[in-house]
Amino acid sequence: MSRRVLALLCVAGAASLTYGVADLGxxxxxxxxxxxxxxxxxxxxxxxxxxxxxxxxxxxVEQFHQTAENPYRGDADSIAAGKKLYxxxxxxxxxxxxxxxxxxxxxxxxxxxxxxxxxxxKFEIIYAGGAGAMQAFGRxxxxxxxxxxxxxxxxxxxx
Ligand code: HEC
Numbered sequence: 001m002s003r004r005v006l007a008l009l010c011v012a013g014a015a016s017l018t019y020g021v022a023d024l025g026x027x028x029x030x031x032x033x034x035x036x037x038x039x040x041x042x043x044x045x046x047x048x049x050x051x052x053x054x055x056x057x058x059x060x061v062e063q064f065h066q067t068a069e070n071p072y073r074g075d076a077d078s079i080a081a082g083k084k085l086y087x088x089x090x091x092x093x094x095x096x097x098x099x100x101x102x103x104x105x106x107x108x109x110x111x112x113x114x115x116x117x118x119x120x121x122k123f124e125i126i127y128a129g130g131a132g133a134m135q136a137f138g139r140x141x142x143x144x145x146x147x148x149x150x151x152x153x154x155x156x157x158x159x
Pocket of ligand 1 (some may be wrong): 088094
């Protein structure tokens with residue numbers, strides 16, 4: 001094999017390695033410096049943040065876009081705020097205790113969709129909607145509030 005071909009192969013190898021690190025295949029995680037690629041729950045199409053363009057993008061939301069980890073997890077004030085939002089927007093289908101009626105159970109140990117077991121998957125279905133009655137709450141709530149509801153979901157059923 002000539003040197004030239006070898007060099008080309010190395011470049012190709014390095015490129016695929018870089019790609020592998022930045023996008024771990026399932027699109028669920030990204031390197032720290034990457035912006036997370038959010039997807040629509042139903043068709044995996046790229047999710048753009050087009051709702052409520054006047055909202056304040058808080059530092060927590062910015063951080064979430066970078067890491068896909070909810071910065072409000074475990075924070076008492078956020079959980080309390082999230083509880084109010086949950087009772088207002090989510091209870092009708094998922095019930096006060098999260099055991100579900102029109103919407104699935106949110107407090108047992110399985111998720112209808114694999115991705116909703118992660119912060120990213122929860123955010124995606126809450127922001128942009130899922131099947132049937134699970135509408136896009138990003139139209140009604142700021143992204144910061146969605147993170148607070150998610151902090152509440154983490155403790156719901158464990159209070
Ligand atoms: C009008 C009924 C309705 C309301 C209100 C509703 N949901 Fe849902 N929710 C559903 C349905 C139906 C599904 C299943 C959709 C799917 O899998 O595509 C769902 C799915 C979910 C899931 C994924 C569950 C899993 O097992 O994968 C989460 C998380 C969720 N909802 C959170 C919320 C939150 C948070 C709110 C309030 C902001 C909310 N929902 C309000 C009906 C509702």
